[in-house]
Amino acid sequence: xxxxxxxxxxxxxxxxxxxxxxxxxxxxxxxxxxxxxxxxxxxxxxxxxxxxxxxxxxxxxxxxxxxxxxxxxxxxxxxxxxxxxxxxxxxxxxxxxxxxxxxxxxxxxxxxxxxxxxxxxxxxxxxxxxxxxxxxxxxxxxxxxxxxxxxxxxxxxxxxxxxxxxxxxxxxxxxxxxxxxxxxxxxxxxxxxxxxxxxxxxxxxxxxxxxxxxxxxxxxxxxxxxxxxxxxxxxxxxxxxxxxxxxxxxxxxxxxxxxxxxxxxxxxxxxxxxxxxxxxxxxxxxx
Ligand SMILES: NC(=O)c1ccc[n+]([C@@H]2O[C@H](COP(=O)([O-])OP(=O)(O)OC[C@H]3O[C@@H](n4cnc5c(N)ncnc54)[C@H](OP(=O)(O)O)[C@@H]3O)[C@@H](O)[C@H]2O)c1
Numbered sequence: 001x002x003x004x005x006x007x008x009x010x011x012x013x014x015x016x017x018x019x020x021x022x023x024x025x026x027x028x029x030x031x032x033x034x035x036x037x038x039x040x041x042x043x044x045x046x047x048x049x050x051x052x053x054x055x056x057x058x059x060x061x062x063x064x065x066x067x068x069x070x071x072x073x074x075x076x077x078x079x080x081x082x083x084x085x086x087x088x089x090x091x092x093x094x095x096x097x098x099x100x101x102x103x104x105x106x107x108x109x110x111x112x113x114x115x116x117x118x119x120x121x122x123x124x125x126x127x128x129x130x131x132x133x134x135x136x137x138x139x140x141x142x143x144x145x146x147x148x149x150x151x152x153x154x155x156x157x158x159x160x161x162x163x164x165x166x167x168x169x170x171x172x173x174x175x176x177x178x179x180x181x182x183x184x185x186x187x188x189x190x191x192x193x194x195x196x197x198x199x200x201x202x203x204x205x206x207x208x209x210x211x212x213x214x215x216x217x218x219x220x221x222x223x224x225x226x227x228x229x230x231x232x233x234x235x236x237x238x239x240x241x242x243x244x245x246x247x248x249x250x251x252x253x254x255x256x257x258x259x260x261x262x263x264x265x266x267x268x269x270x271x272x273x274x275x276x277x278x279x280x281x282x283x284x285x286x287x
Contacts, residue, residue, distance in 0.1 A: 011256045012050065015238055017168040018191040021145045023114070024081050025233060026253065027053025029242035032203060035062040042244045043069035047080070049250045055171075055197075055240040056107075057085035057118055058099060063106035071108055082109065083171075085118040085149060086134075089287045091126040096133035100142070112143040116171055120148070120155040123285040127155065128162055135165050145169065149197075150281040153186045160190060171195040174237065176228060177207055179272040184237075195238035200225055202277040203242070212267060220258050223251060230255045231268045 014022045028046040033039040039062040043054055047069070056066045063084060070080060084107065090099035100115065115134055120127050127148075134146040147169030148159070159167060170187050174180045174196035187194045201207025213224035220227070225241070229252055232239035241252045260268070279286075 012052070012253075013233065013256075015193050015236070017145050017193055018166055019145055019168055021113075021168070023145070023169070023193070023238060024051075024053040025238050026229070026255075027051055027055055027081070027083075027238070027240045028249065029055045029197065029240040030062055030066060031057070031060050031242055033060070033062055033065075033242065033244050035065045037065075038244050039065035040069045040072075041246070042249060044072065045246045045249045046253075047073045047075055049253050051249075051253060052079060053081045053083070053238075053240065055083045055195075057087065057116075058090070058103050059085070059087040059118065063103055067106060067108035077109075081113040082107065083114040083116065084112060085116040086130060088119050088121045088124070091117070091121060091124055091130045093129040093133045096130040097136070100133070100137055104142075111141070114145045114147060114169060115143045116147045116149045116169065117151075119150045119284055119286075120152070120281055121285055121287070122155070122282065124287075128158060131159055131163050131167075135163065138165060147171065147192070150279075150284070152281055153183065155281070156186070156190065156192070166190060167192050169193045169195050169238070171197055173198050173202075173276055173278045174232075175199050175201045175205075175207060175277075176210075176213075176231060176268050176271040177201060177205075177273050177275045178277070179269065179274075181272075193238060195240065196232050197240060198277055199232050199239045199241050200228055205277045210271065212271065216260070216264050216267070219264075220260075222255070222258060225252060226255050227260065227264075227268070230258065230260050231265060234260055234265060
């Protein structure tokens with residue numbers, strides 16, 4: 001007799017970070033969600049649908065709306081996992097500490113789950129100072145885990161060589177067309193969890209209309225988006241698709257009742273063309 005996996009959102013997996021903190025493997029990204037009603041509705045819809053991880057950033061300009069949705073939610077604070085990021089213009093030790101306080105005020109939180117350095121900005125050469133500020137916030141218990149975003153091995157090596165705490169997470173662009181095999185291997189060898197951003201190929205991309213993903217989805221009765229998100233989960237990645245569309249928010253979390261076969265995983269792996277949709281951290285110097 002065939003046994004089918006029951007659709008059960010309680011089966012949502014978690015990742016244990018290198019400091020022992022448990023982080024949901026799946027969550028909502030809110031870049032480009034407008035502050036106010038749009039982001040509040042998205043976060044509320046997500047939490048109601050079972051999301052527990054929310055990914056924002058100071059530069060997204062929507063921390064207030066995210067905070068209002070959290071405050072309104074009936075889910076206890078300790079069951080949620082909230083990430084925000086220090087923006088490039090606020091790099092430096094004192095600047096990062098001040099930026100953290102402002103983010104916390106906007107979010108209306110008294111502790112954060114994960115604080116990330118948004119970009120390395122090598123031309124500024126201040127990410128080590130920011131990292132020391134994150135270490136202080138962590139030591140003071142204001143944040144449960146600290147990490148980085150858009151860091152290449154050369155940036156991580158400097159942090160590992162000169163700092164005390166190993167980043168818990170590196171949040172990077174990652175999707176079937178930009179699979180980041182080398183960076184994933186590097187992070188794995190240093191016990192740094194990898195979090196995929198633009199996991200569906202980003203808002204301007206055409207990954208979702210890739211025929212292979214639709215064909216695979218038809219086999220499982222799932223959409224191309226659900227197939228891609230399942231690919232991230234089965235690769236052990238943390239994944240934060242963005243949507244402000246309630247039906248999509250609900251669809252995107254409905255991925256824990258099926259599993260892609262090894263063959264389908266390999267076919268999706270073969271879509272990799274090392275093509276970014278976002279900026280290259282080597283040269284991205286925007287402030
Ligand atoms: N650290 C960084 O530098 C960085 C950079 C980029 C992103 N991120 C984070 O990663 C999150 C996700 O990345 P992203 O926003 O670039 O792109 P993404 O999640 O790959 O794609 C978002 C786009 O896909 C659409 N979409 C979502 N679910 C869909 C579905 N089921 N079917 C069809 N379309 C769907 C969304 O439209 P609607 O919203 O209109 O539904 C939106 O246009 C961001 O929100 C942010 O939190 C971080």
